[in-house]
Amino acid sequence: MTKQKDSKGVVSAEETLQGEHRKVYLLGNPNCGKTSLFNAITGERLHVGNWPGVTVSRIEGRKDVDGKILSFVDLPGAYSLTPASPEEKIVLQNMGLAWNEQVLNVVDASNLNRNLLLTAQLLEIGIRPVIALNCFDSFSAMGGTIDLKLFSNMTGCEVFPTVGRTGDGTVVLSEYLAQGKTAALPSEERTCLSLPEEWQKAAEKVLLLNGGKSWAASEPLARYDSIVKLTGRDTSDEKLTLVRRELAEDLSKTLNREVREDNLASELAADRYRRIGCVISATSQVPEKQMTPLHEKLDDVLTHRFWGFPIFLLIMALVFWTTFSIGNIPMEWIENSFAWLAEFFKNVLPKGLLADLFVEGLINGVGSVVVFLPNILILFFWIALLEDSGYMSRAAFMVDRLMEGMGLHGRAFIPMIMGVGCNVPAVMATRILDDKFQRYLSMFLIPFVTCSARLPVLVLLSGIFFPQNPALCMFTLFAINILVMVLLGHFIHIFAEAKSPAPFMLEMPPYRFPTPKSLWNLLKDKALDFLVKAGTVVLAGTVVIWVLQAFPRQVPLSFDYKAEVAAYEQTLDGEELSSAIQELEQRKTIEELEGRYIAKIGKFFQPVMAPLGFTWRETVSLIPGFLAKETVVSVLNILYMPMSSPADSEELSPEAEQAQVTDLGDAMRKNGITPLKAFVFMLFTLLYIPCIATVGVVWRESGSAAFTLLTLLCYFMIAYGVSFATLKIGQADPTFNELGVIFLGLLALAFILSKLVRAIKGSGRPGAACSGNCSACHAVCAPSEDELN
Amino acid sequence: MTTEIKLLAELDEGMEGVIHNIDLDSPTAQRLLDLGFVPGTPIKALRKAPMGDPVTYRIRGYEVGLRKSESSSIAVEVSDND
Structure with missing residues (x-):
């Protein structure tokens, strides 16, 4: 429309400038x-x-x-x-x-x-x-x-x-x-909500004290500052204190009661509500009780001391189940259709580098982004429903005490719980938090929630190295994981509280029926947001990792495999031939893999990882783990393959797979991987880095590359520290085996329980024991106060 | 009928009181004042969360949940009718 106007000539262009x-x-x-x-x-x-x-x-x-x-x-x-x-x-x-x-x-x-x-x-x-x-x-x-x-x-x-x-x-x-009337209110025009004379006079004095203009000539923000100074309690400025004293005396006269100069903030707030009360009582009839009986009955049931929690858990279970189990069905369709697409293009396109890039890098990359959509949409459907209906606030109210220990608001429970299914929708769900610090803290902590993609590594290695009791080993890993998360949240909270006291208040809105229109709008926004913003990052990352895995294309080989195969073909036949060829091919595969950039990077970092007891194979397998944690297992398999006696790949019966697994174990053991080292490796895999999709959403949601990089560095350092400590503790006890694991697990569990008990008892909290109006006590409880003012 | 000054955090479910004053040294004081927790305002404790904290209150016609750390900075006048 503006374009049309512009084309007409200069006159209409001026019109817009004049304030259209x-x-x-x-x-x-x-x-x-x-x-x-x-x-x-x-x-x-x-x-x-x-x-x-x-x-x-x-x-x-x-x-x-x-x-x-x-x-x-x-x-x-x-x-x-x-x-x-x-x-x-x-x-x-x-x-x-x-x-x-x-x-x-x-x-x-x-x-x-x-x-x-x-x-x-x-x-x-x-x-x-x-x-x-x-x-x-x-x-x-x-x-x-x-x-x-x-x-x-x-x-x-x-x-x-x-x-x-x-x-x-x-x-x-x-x-x-x-009509375009500006919001500037002439200072001589007074309304029933305007600042009372005494206050305005005092505020003007504050303005002039600081070399400012008169009240009438000052801009709104300068006026705002003067009021803030007036109600402050910092007594270092003597002239300001004097103005406050005069105001307190003035007010005492008008109000006919004593007004203290250090209580002006409270007086101003009370006066504001007095003015508001005046306007409301003169103009409107507001019903006494806002909440209907139905609302109260719902609250009685939904936040009941005994029933509240089971109902909450049921609802959470339903949300979780639909998000990840039902969500799995469309996810499989998406995976299948992308696999079909990849296959299709593989056959259609002429073989070569470009086709590989297009199929393996791009199509798989896009597929790995789109595959998250069902989870995200279902989860946000529930979030919108819970939020609009008003239940979210009740749920946050009930679990707040648990989250508080980690320095989180009660509302953060949804993102944290959803992290178990997948970190990506969980990070997106942090949007339900209004407070920026809270949002950052939950985004930082979510990757410590073990998502389902990390399970294959745990299942495989626990099975190999702790055959008697793999479940216990996994439990211990989870316990240590949770412990790290809770402690981290706790310390950040303590550290940050000194800087920004985020006030806790949880408004309980009336229960409402959500409208389909608002649901639809939200889901559409979420889907587009994810695809356009996070999707591009994930795609780029996927392509980069693929390139690292696929290049250089030609790796110099130690000997001529083709000639060797040809030689075998002449001397051997039948089964012997095929197994010999297979072995050769496997050796070729691994040698090629070793030559690729990804292995070179892994070997380059090996000295860093060696103190943790990893061989270069483990180190290399961690790099594609950045793409998706599941791949750690497959890369380990490939890297250890030539060392295990090859299982017949044509037979893929469960027994054969089992055999392969134990073979991987044999190969790892031969390379000096003890149960302790395996345990440390699993711990490291859990903690070291979230997958690239999570990093992508964290980046987009936080809007800060610096924050994202910082969190990555943190994860790595924490993983390294925890793994190293575990290794040293384990090595101190040379008989480390299942017993050691049990001991660690019990230790972690005891710690968590004690934390939980303390949280429930509510002891050791500054506010609770402190009598609210004793400033001396507060000085002890909140020493950071002074820094604030 | 006598009145007694208590901390808001000490109110049991269903108890009512009138806000007496707010500890201005508390970092959340200004926010509480802005939300209408000013001296002279009637307030009622509605229900405690299953773990005892936070507690919801009705004030100025709306419901709000406060943690103990916040409700301990508010003093209320409670009248005993027995």
């Missing part, structure tokens, strides 16, 4: 239906950024009203302008730009009281938002009524009742917005 293009900043509390309103107004999203706060923290969309273009900026949800998280900081920063443009404050009509705090804060610093009273239908259904005209008069803001889910009211709203 209007920016509208959307802000509101989390859960106020802001995003559904945004979707209802703009229809299709033009630009879907990452989840709020990841890299692009604003989502923009456009709407054309009578030839004027409204471009909407959807800011992350915020309870208050005073930021408690990086997301909310973004909201505050944007307000520095927004006051010259337009601000749309989405207010949940069914939760007016708390939602209007943000409105009050905006008006205090001179930003006049347009108010969308959202969820107006449920407000009316609850029996609420409101005098919109009076409300508009008292607040000085235009008010529009809207319903985000249906789009009701959005047409009138956008027509008003198209």
Whole structure:
């Protein structure tokens, strides 16, 4: 459309410059239906950024009203302008730009009281938002009524009742917005939500103290800063303390009670709610009780002290089962169709390097990306259902205590549990966490959750080296794995808490029926997001690893296999011939493999890995393990193949496979791999690195290559450290065998249990033992406080 | 009828009180104030999680779950009717 105008000439181009293009900043509390309103107004999203706060923290969309273009900026949800998280900081920063443009404050009509705090804060610093009273239908259904005209008069803001889910009211709203009145509120205009005289006077003094302009001449963010300084408790600035004292005296006179100068933050918050209360009681009838009897009954059952957990576990089991068992069916179809495609192109294309690259690198690579889709879609279907219905908050409420030990929010349980099935959808599921730090921490910890792809290595090697009790060996590995994860989370939490006290609060929204439309939108977004963003990374990685495995094409061989085969053909015949040829071919395969880049890299790193007791074969097998952990087994098989007496490959009966397995064991034992070393190798395989698909999603979801690299380095170092320690402990006991494993397992189990018991008892936590109002105690409990201020 | 000052964390399920004050030294104080936990606000403890923590509260017409570390920084006035 703009193009057409441009083609007409300069005049119309100027029109757009003169302000046909209007920016509208959307802000509101989390859960106020802001995003559904945004979707209802703009229809299709033009630009879907990452989840709020990841890299692009604003989502923009456009709407054309009578030839004027409204471009909407959807800011992350915020309870208050005073930021408690990086997301909310973004909201505050944007307000520095927004006051010259337009601000749309989405207010949940069914939760007016708390939602209007943000409105009050905006008006205090001179930003006049347009108010969308959202969820107006449920407000009316609850029996609420409101005098919109009076409300508009008292607040000085235009008010529009809207319903985000249906789009009701959005047409009138956008027509008003198209008029383009800016949000700047003239300082002489006062509303019922504006800052009281005493406060504004004091804030102006703070502004002037710091060499700023008068209140009227200052910009909103400067005003905001002055209020923050006024309510702060840092007493190092004497002049500021004096202003506070004067304000406290002024307030004491007006309020007719003692106001302490160190309690101004509390006074201001109370005053805000007093003003909000004034407006609400004058304009509206809000029903006393928001929760219906049905809601309470549901809560009684779903969060019941005894039934709550079993119900939660059942639901989780259902989510898990459908995601991974049902999800397996379409996954097999996808795998089969890609295998068919690969076969098809192999036959059609002329043999050569390009065909190999296309089939083995590209088609298999794309296949390895697409194969995750069923898991991701099913999991997100459930997440959307649980989230929209309101059950997610209840579940988080119940398991919060368990997650807290790892420094995680109760909501992080879904990603962590799903990690057992596959880390890739689990990392994507971290999006349900609002807090950036929480999201990063769970992304970092998820790869420590043993996914099903790591099982083949464990099953195979445990079977070979611990034939008496493979299950116990695996259990011990899991226990050590979990121990590492819990301890790591715990320490990061302790370390990070000193820096950012993420406030815990879990809003319990009313139970609702999810709409199919919102489900569909979410699933579509997730699928595209994964394919386009993570998919490209995974594909690139797959191709790179394939190249390493396939090049150089020609490896100089130690002797002429062809001539040897020809020689055998003349001297031997029958079975002897075929087995001799087979042996030769195997030797050729391994020699070729040794010549490829991947083996060269493995051998290059061998000195690093040698202290862990690995031979170069183990080291090399770990590299393709980056592609998918299952391949560790197959590479080990190939590398040890010539050393084992070859099993007849034509017979693929279970016994034959069994024979091959023990042969691999023999070969490994001959190379000096003891049960201890095998155990250490399995431990290392569990911990050393997540597969490339996981790395791809972590990169995309975190939006930070530095973070991703750092986590990879961490994993490697942790794996190395833990493996090395295990090896040394094992070597200290020369009789290391199953007994040693049992001992380690029991140790880990005892540690976890003791942690769990302590967590449940709730002892040793600063907040619990601390009497809340004793500042001396707090100084001990939270020594980091001072750093904060 | 007498009133007694307790920590919010000490309220049993179903008990009601009025917020007395908030420990401003607590790192989450500002957030709690913004959410409407200001002196004079009625609050009710609704239910405890199976492991005793967190606890949900009703305040200003909405429900919110707080951990003990947060609810220990809030003092409430509770009236005894016996």
